[in-house]
Amino acid sequence: MDIRELPEVPGAHVIVPRTWPDPRGTFFESLRTDLMGEVLGRPFEVRQINYSTSRRNTLRGVHGVLIPPGQAKYVTCVRGALRDMVVDLRVGSPTFGNSASTLLTPENGVAVHISEGLGHGFLALTDDTCISYALSTGHVPGTQFEIDPLDPELALPWGFEEPPLLSAKDAGAPSLRTALERDILPHWPGPELHHGKRRDP
Numbered sequence: 001m002d003i004r005e006l007p008e009v010p011g012a013h014v015i016v017p018r019t020w021p022d023p024r025g026t027f028f029e030s031l032r033t034d035l036m037g038e039v040l041g042r043p044f045e046v047r048q049i050n051y052s053t054s055r056r057n058t059l060r061g062v063h064g065v066l067i068p069p070g071q072a073k074y075v076t077c078v079r080g081a082l083r084d085m086v087v088d089l090r091v092g093s094p095t096f097g098n099s100a101s102t103l104l105t106p107e108n109g110v111a112v113h114i115s116e117g118l119g120h121g122f123l124a125l126t127d128d129t130c131i132s133y134a135l136s137t138g139h140v141p142g143t144q145f146e147i148d149p150l151d152p153e154l155a156l157p158w159g160f161e162e163p164p165l166l167s168a169k170d171a172g173a174p175s176l177r178t179a180l181e182r183d184i185l186p187h188w189p190g191p192e193l194h195h196g197k198r199r200d201p
Contacts, residue, residue: 001029003039003113008100010093010191011115012086013039019109028109030076031134036113044072044113048135051078054124059164061121062087062147062156062173067186069143070116072136077104080129084112085156087119089147089176090188097176099156104131117186121149123158145184146173153177 002016013036017028036044054060062085065071075084087099102112104122114120122131146169149156154176158164179185 006100008098009086009088013113015111017109046134048138050133053130056127057164058124062119062149064119066143067117069140073114074134076111076132078130080126081105083123085121089119089185090117091185092188148173148175151175
């Protein structure tokens, strides 16, 4: 598999698998924790796996977890299609406020790794879209934060053609500027944690 750090958001990686098609279908490796650890320079451990399903035009996010405890995510689309969005919300990061989007489908098999402190969200492009999250930690109450996914200052490139379906919590989330004023965002742990490097297949 090809693992590349997203230049817009250091600490986020796109993973493109090698596929083995035959008349029956296609096989590929979705996650190799040993290869992710090699790229990250530290172990990548999976403590919990979650799934969610969404109607078309559902927008979930932008969500994150404070440091500590921090929570890395490894996301894949197992049904439907989605536009995945990673946002650098680490105060003090040289790329604070940057974002990167990736199209995820079961057919392309692409995954996205999101390091601790980064924000994450996605837009479901089809009905019954299902996303898988492999998480480095379990849920720790009181450590989650949300940012308005439609914040005009962030101007995230969702690409929707009609108003998206949002939860009340996401619709009422603070803007990036307000979150900064409230001091509710994680702080950048420095390049030693999120250096990243490319691994070719």
